[in-house]
Structures are given as C-alpha cells and as structure tokens.
Amino acid sequence: MHENRQLFPLGKAYGKAFCNRVEETEQLVGNIKSCKHTLLIAPRRYGKSSLAEKAVEKAEFPSVKINFHLATTEQETAQLILDGVIKLVGIAVGRVEKLTASIKKYVSNLEPLFSLGNDVASLKLIPKKEVNLSVVIAEALLLVEKLLREKNKRAVIFFDEFQEIDRISKHAGIEGAIRTAAQEMQCLSLIFSGSIRSLLLSLFDDENRPLYKLCRKIKIDRISMSDYEKHIQKIAVDTWGSKLTEETFSKIMDLSNQHPYYVNYLCDSIWQICKQLPKPEDIERAWKKVVAEEWSDVLHELAELPLGQRRLLKYIANHEVKSLQSQETSSSLAMATSSISTAVNVLVEKDYLEQDPSGNYLVINPLLLAVLKGAED
Ligand SMILES: Nc1ncnc2c1ncn2[C@@H]1O[C@H](COP(=O)(O)OP(=O)(O)O)[C@@H](O)[C@H]1O
Ligand SMILES: [Mg+2]
Incomplete structure (x- = not known):
C-alpha cells in the first residue's frame, strides 16, 4: 500500500487531501467572521462537509456540528440541538460551574441541572413539562448567543444534513424556532448544509417558510480541472518521481467526471495498483476495479x-x-x-x-x- 493513498479519502478531506476551494473557503470564513448565516448547496459528496470544517478551522472559532441524519423525530432533533448547545457552551464560553447564574438567568422553559463529576461539572438542560419543542430549541440556541455576548466571544454551529428537517418536522415548528433564534444572533453564526437541493431550497427560498432569506448562499461546484491538475500531479511526482502525461491525467478527469468523491475513489484505486507511473490503460484498469466493487450497490440504487x-x-x-x-x-x-x-x-x-x-x-x-x-x- 502506498502511504499517499491517504491523500484520497472517501470521507471528509482534511489537510493535504483538501484541494483548492480557496474562494469558497474565503467566502465562508468571511461569513462566519461577520456573523452571517450560510447555506451550503451542492449535490451529495461534492465536498460540503469538508469545506465547512475547513472554514470553521480557518476562522479559528469554536464550533459544534449537529448532524440531522441521526434524528428521526422532532424529539430527537431537539435533543441533538440541546446536546450540541451544551457542548458548545463548554468549548466556547467556559466551565459551566462558573456560568450557573447566567444560565439560570437566560432560560425559563429549560431546567438547568448541574452535576459535579470528578472535578468537572456537567450541565443538563431539561425541558419543563408541557413545553413545546420549538420553544426548547429557540431557547437553547439563544442561550448560547446570550452567553457568548456576555463574555464577548464568538462561535459557530454547523447544521449538517439539514434537509432531514423537512422530513422530520411537519409543522414548520423547528424551522420557526431556528429562525427566531437566528435572527437575534450577533455572536453565533450558523452554517446549514445538506443535499437534495430542492428540499433545502424549499426550506430557504420559499417566502412562506420561516427560514426564508436568512442566509448567504454558497454553491459548490466540481473542483476545476486545473486545480485538480496541480493537486494530483504533485502527489504523482511525490509517488513516482514524475508527472502523469496529459493523456493519463485527462483519463482520470473523464472517468470520474470530476466528481470529488469519484476522483478520490479512482485515485485511491490507481495508487493502490500502480507500482510505477501509471499509463492511460492503468487508469482504465483502476476504474474497472471501482466499477466492479460498486456495481451491485448501484444496481440496487437503480432498482429503487x-x-x-x-x-x-x-x-x-x-x-x-x-x-x-x-x-x-x-x-x-x-x-x-x-x-x-x-x-x-x-x-x-x-x-x-x-x-x-x-x-x-x-x-x-x-x-x-x-x-x-x-x-x-
Ligand atoms: N476540497 C476537496 N479536495 C479533495 N477532495 C475533496 C474535497 N472536498 C471533498 N472532497 C472529497 O469528496 C468526497 C465528499 O466529501 P464530503 O465533504 O463528505 O461531501 P458532502 O458533505 O458534500 O457529501 C470525499 O471523498 C472527500 O474526500
Ligand atoms: Mg456531508
């Protein structure tokens, strides 16, 4: 196995595996720093999560990610948000035992419970009986905002796979709660990301829905051929001591359709099988391997x-x-x-x-x- 295979991850791209996206990163960092909320739009596996994490890291703001893929009900969604909020308070504001008074001051529908562990206190926020979930969500988000403001600090919440909200929340309660909190924010900025454009856009572009006109939008396209060329050729030189020929490189772009996930998948396969500088036929061979590996999954998806x-x-x-x-x-x-x-x-x-x-x-x-x-x- 060649160690450079690590530079072609199938999961999120970090560090040296992250190719270009300079403009998009700058834009997102700018949004975060100026406390604008952002909607990241792109098809599945184009690099939304990688970009968001890169920008958050670059902005050097404390952050949490809340992934709505894990939620199936409004109840679970509220719990995910509460967990995220508590985590963020710990990271961005300070130790909860020193915040008791403030927290009590800022919540009325949530019961803050502090418990002392070994030497760190932990916080739980328990919704009071009969309280509506959207009230809980708005209050939790605003709690972070108010604590940040009090301490003059900044933070980011990254809502990933946000399109799930549309499936989970049928009465716009959660969207409304997020809007209520989001429009008050001066210290906390939100990033919404997800796939299934139509769903996301219907959440944010429909004037009858709560999240309308809340965000700056960043649309992510494929990474350009010339950016990929710099990225991949550098790794080729590092691996085999010379660049791929123009024809070999083009073959990679063609077969993967420049789709970020499949570029990595194909390159991983190339770097796995080629001991020497690959030729166009090696790229074909590596792609066949990918296709064979995925064939039955794709058929399954088609059958649905x-x-x-x-x-x-x-x-x-x-x-x-x-x-x-x-x-x-x-x-x-x-x-x-x-x-x-x-x-x-x-x-x-x-x-x-x-x-x-x-x-x-x-x-x-x-x-x-x-x-x-x-x-x-
Ligand atoms: N800037 C990038 N450079 C290189 N590969 C990337 C980049 N962004 C994403 N990828 C690759 O694309 C695939 C999908 O990335 P991910 O961030 O999970 O996308 P999404 O969140 O849009 O589904 C992964 O294989 C990842 O390594
Ligand atoms: Mg993602």
Missing part, C-alpha cells in the same frame, strides 16, 4: 427508482440528448412527453441529472453512468 425514471436515465446515459421533448425520444422511450418532463424534473431535483451549459442533460454520478452504459435491458 420508478421504472420511468430508470428508463429515462438509461436513455440519457446512452444517447446524445438534444431535446427530451421530441417525438423521437418519446417514441423510443414509449413514454408520453409529459411523463418524460415530470421524470426529468424529479431526476434533476434528486441530483441524478444536471444540465450542461448548452442545455444537454448529463448523469452526474460517473459510476451510475458506467452501470447504465453497461446494463443489459
């Missing part, structure tokens, strides 16, 4: 899609599609043009498809594309 969407994806993967509304497309798919356009919209919303600058639809995930191209009828 409704038939019409699946058929359409396959068609787009195998044809240069100029217009999906043409009679030709409609008859070769045996689908009415209206069903085609519904299916396209759903697939775009779910981040399966994107449109290139000339309006052609493309499959985002290169592995899905590989499977769709090779799939039997």
Whole structure:
C-alpha cells in the first residue's frame, strides 16, 4: 500500500487531501467572521462537509456540528440541538460551574441541572413539562448567543444534513424556532448544509417558510480541472518521481467526471495498483476495479427508482440528448412527453441529472453512468 493513498479519502478531506476551494473557503470564513448565516448547496459528496470544517478551522472559532441524519423525530432533533448547545457552551464560553447564574438567568422553559463529576461539572438542560419543542430549541440556541455576548466571544454551529428537517418536522415548528433564534444572533453564526437541493431550497427560498432569506448562499461546484491538475500531479511526482502525461491525467478527469468523491475513489484505486507511473490503460484498469466493487450497490440504487425514471436515465446515459421533448425520444422511450418532463424534473431535483451549459442533460454520478452504459435491458 502506498502511504499517499491517504491523500484520497472517501470521507471528509482534511489537510493535504483538501484541494483548492480557496474562494469558497474565503467566502465562508468571511461569513462566519461577520456573523452571517450560510447555506451550503451542492449535490451529495461534492465536498460540503469538508469545506465547512475547513472554514470553521480557518476562522479559528469554536464550533459544534449537529448532524440531522441521526434524528428521526422532532424529539430527537431537539435533543441533538440541546446536546450540541451544551457542548458548545463548554468549548466556547467556559466551565459551566462558573456560568450557573447566567444560565439560570437566560432560560425559563429549560431546567438547568448541574452535576459535579470528578472535578468537572456537567450541565443538563431539561425541558419543563408541557413545553413545546420549538420553544426548547429557540431557547437553547439563544442561550448560547446570550452567553457568548456576555463574555464577548464568538462561535459557530454547523447544521449538517439539514434537509432531514423537512422530513422530520411537519409543522414548520423547528424551522420557526431556528429562525427566531437566528435572527437575534450577533455572536453565533450558523452554517446549514445538506443535499437534495430542492428540499433545502424549499426550506430557504420559499417566502412562506420561516427560514426564508436568512442566509448567504454558497454553491459548490466540481473542483476545476486545473486545480485538480496541480493537486494530483504533485502527489504523482511525490509517488513516482514524475508527472502523469496529459493523456493519463485527462483519463482520470473523464472517468470520474470530476466528481470529488469519484476522483478520490479512482485515485485511491490507481495508487493502490500502480507500482510505477501509471499509463492511460492503468487508469482504465483502476476504474474497472471501482466499477466492479460498486456495481451491485448501484444496481440496487437503480432498482429503487420508478421504472420511468430508470428508463429515462438509461436513455440519457446512452444517447446524445438534444431535446427530451421530441417525438423521437418519446417514441423510443414509449413514454408520453409529459411523463418524460415530470421524470426529468424529479431526476434533476434528486441530483441524478444536471444540465450542461448548452442545455444537454448529463448523469452526474460517473459510476451510475458506467452501470447504465453497461446494463443489459
Ligand atoms: N476540497 C476537496 N479536495 C479533495 N477532495 C475533496 C474535497 N472536498 C471533498 N472532497 C472529497 O469528496 C468526497 C465528499 O466529501 P464530503 O465533504 O463528505 O461531501 P458532502 O458533505 O458534500 O457529501 C470525499 O471523498 C472527500 O474526500
Ligand atoms: Mg456531508
């Protein structure tokens, strides 16, 4: 195994594995420092979490991350927020035993419970009986803000996989609570991140919903070819003593479709199998390995899609599609043009498809594309 494989993580990219995103990082650090809340938008596995963690680290503000993937009910969501808040108070404000008076002053719907462990006190915030969960959430978030303000300190909360809120909270209570607290904040800044654009955007872009116009938005695209070139060639030189040829490098970009997750997956496979400077055919070989490894997972994912969407994806993967509304497309798919356009919209919303600058639809995930191209009828 080559140690440089560590530079192509499948999880979050840290340190030397983090390629570029200079502008986005600067923008996010600026938002954090000026206490603007931010909404990070990108398809799954484009690097939202990596970017948020990088920026928080760079801003040098204390922070906590609250990941809503772990929540299935409003109750659990409130508990995650309470846990995050307590943790952040400890990191950003100071030892809780010295804050008893302030905490008591700032909460009325939560009962603060201090317990003395070995030599550190710990805090629990217990919602009073019959108190609405959204009141609990707003009060908890505002507690951090008020403590920070009192001590003249700053902090960040990173809400990851925030789109889950839309599934969990059916009555906009949690969104409303977050808005109530967020609009008061001068010391605490929030980062909202998640996938499924349509869900996130419906949370933040719908004027009838509580979180409307609360955030600056940062849209994350793929990392550019030239940034990847610097990043990957440096690692190639370090590994094999020379750069990859232009053709070899392009092969990596093509096969992975410059998708940050698959660039890393493919490079990991290349660095795993190549003892010497790879040639284009080695890149093909490494990609085949990735495809073989993921094939059954992808088939499984495809099988979960409704038939019409699946058929359409396959068609787009195998044809240069100029217009999906043409009679030709409609008859070769045996689908009415209206069903085609519904299916396209759903697939775009779910981040399966994107449109290139000339309006052609493309499959985002290169592995899905590989499977769709090779799939039997
Ligand atoms: N700036 C970056 N440079 C290199 N690889 C990155 C970068 N950002 C993300 N990645 C890679 O992309 C994949 C997805 O990253 P992650 O931050 O988990 O994305 P998201 O939160 O959008 O799902 C991981 O394999 C990660 O290592
Ligand atoms: Mg993430």
